[in-house]
Amino acid sequence: MxxxxxxxxxxxxxxxxxxxxxxxxxxxxxxxxxxxxxxxxxxxxxxxxxxxxxxxxxxxxxxxxxxxxxxxxxxxxxxxxxxxxxxxxxxxxxxxxxxxxxxxxxxxxxxxxxxxxxxxxxxxxxxxxxxxxxxxxxxxxxxxxxxxxxxxxxxxxTVHGPGDYGFTSILARIAKDTGVSAYVGDGANHWPAxxxxxxxxxxxxxxxxxxxxxxxxxxxEEGIRSRDIAEAIGRALEVPVRSFPDSAADEHFGWVGRMFATDARASSEATQRLLGWKPAHPTLLEDLAAGHYVA
Ligand SMILES: NC(=O)c1ccc[n+]([C@@H]2O[C@H](COP(=O)([O-])OP(=O)(O)OC[C@H]3O[C@@H](n4cnc5c(N)ncnc54)[C@H](OP(=O)(O)O)[C@@H]3O)[C@@H](O)[C@H]2O)c1
Structure with a gap:
């Protein structure tokens, strides 16, 4: 085609x-x-x-x-x-x-x-x-x-992988610049990946x-807790991890804070069934552990 x-x-x-x-x-x-x-x-x-x-x-x-x-x-x-x-x-x-x-x-x-x-x-x-x-x-x-x-x-x-310059790389850059990897509230909200x-x-x-x-x-991945993402970024960058209250999220994260605090879980069951699609590449936390977001 x-x-x-x-x-x-x-x-x-x-x-x-x-x-x-x-x-x-x-x-x-x-x-x-x-x-x-x-x-x-x-x-x-x-x-x-x-x-x-x-x-x-x-x-x-x-x-x-x-x-x-x-x-x-x-x-x-x-x-x-x-x-x-x-x-x-x-x-x-x-x-x-x-x-x-x-x-x-x-x-x-x-x-x-x-x-x-x-x-x-x-x-x-x-x-x-x-x-x-x-x-x-x-x-x-x-x-x-x-x-x-x-x-x-x-x-x-987050559509992740080596060379990603999207949301996860922005979170990693904020963690690097501020010396702290943060999440909002209890960090129990989810992000699919x-x-x-x-x-x-x-x-x-x-x-x-x-x-x-x-x-x-x-x-x-249907949903990864934002706290787990922040902890993986903290480990990768060797910076401490902490929670910020909702009221301080904008100041710490800028525009991306509101999105990082959003809870979104999504299934791809129907897509996988229809297309015979089987995700085969590393997970977000695996990519973070592999150091792709350190540079
Ligand atoms: N990455 C994610 O995590 C994610 C998540 C959800 C949805 N999406 C959506 O998926 C799509 C692709 O995302 P992406 O991450 O690949 O985005 P991206 O890396 O920012 O790429 C955007 C592309 O659009 C081109 N572009 C921007 N303005 C243009 C213009 N005026 N005329 C012609 N081309 C223009 C850019 O060209 P240049 O190379 O010249 O800049 C680039 O090729 C987007 O609709 C995005 O919103 C992405």
Missing amino acids: HVFVTGASGWIGSATVTELINAGHRVTGLARSEAAAGRVAALGASVLRGTIDDPELLHAGAAAAEGVIHLGYNHDFTRMADAAATDRRAIEALGAGLEGTGRPLLIASGVFGIAPGKVITEQDAPAGPGHPRQENAQVALTLADRGVRPLIARFAP VHVRDAATLIRLAIEQAPAGTILHAVA
């Missing part, structure tokens, strides 16, 4: 490009800079230069492909509403490029905010108004009515096999 991948130069995107090429697929990756184009080409993909802010380019990229994986996202957390609006326009443009073909469009989403207080399953619909990113998943699902095969991949909040290479395998299996409208959970 010829697959068009946005975010091909990113953390999950580059693992996905490698996974696709190793499985015999042909990939065109979107790249917005010379540096990103170099990274994508080095993975063995063709490069389409441009941005996720350009609907015409996205439409053309999708129309020229047999499937689309949309992983590009602007992670400037000071401009979350703008990022979600751009994402929505990108999904609409990519969907229009595939209209009437029955070809897959997989978009990235997350598990936060869907059904607090329970283990989220693939049967739980995306969260509604007030959650613009979740609303984008609803928009993608409606593309099934226009002859597209939309797929939603809800990633665990998945290894980046397992996530990439799931994405490939999904575009190969999953029917229109499938919600998939890229989750290998």
Whole structure:
């Protein structure tokens, strides 16, 4: 299959490009800079230069492909509403490029905010108004009515592995900078996790096999206590571990504090059954113990 991948130069995107090429697929990756184009080409993909802010380019990229994986996202957390609006326009443009073909469009989403207080399953619909990113998943699902095969991949909040620069690396950097690895309150809240290479395998299996409208959970571990994550970071960095009250979390962690204090547990039973997907790579605590977050 010829697959068009946005975010091909990113953390999950580059693992996905490698996974696709190793499985015999042909990939065109979107790249917005010379540096990103170099990274994508080095993975063995063709490069389409441009941005996720350009609907015409996205439409053309999708129309020229047999499937689309949309992983590009602007992670400037000071401009979350703008990022979600751009994402929505990108999904609409990519969907229009595939209209009437029955070809897959997989978009990235997350598990936060869907059904607090329970283990989220693939049967739980995306969260509604007030959650613009979740609303984008609803928009993608409606593309099934226009002859597209939309797929939603809800990633665990930490997609980890060697070279990770996401949430776990931010927590590790804060611990290093402050000399203390912290958790909020009793640290009994949970974070699901998945290894980046397992996530990439799931994405490939999904575009190969999953029917229109499938919600998939890229989750290998249902929930790890935040206290256990903080303790593993403390051991890896050889810094003390302590609890911060809710009121001091923002000051210690900055914007990531609110997320680290969130309780989210998610199952991937249905995804594993549907795709025959079996996470095979190290767990988050194993990656932390292996020292991948020390540098
Ligand atoms: N990593 C996680 O733990 C996690 C968890 C839940 C959900 N997700 C979601 O999964 C998807 C992939 O995440 P990731 O961790 O791989 O993110 P990432 O490493 O930050 O990669 C983002 C990608 O988007 C590209 N991009 C950003 N703005 C762009 C623009 N205006 N035009 C073109 N390309 C642009 C980046 O290009 P450059 O290389 O040029 O910067 C990069 O390739 C995202 O939607 C993310 O929100 C990730």
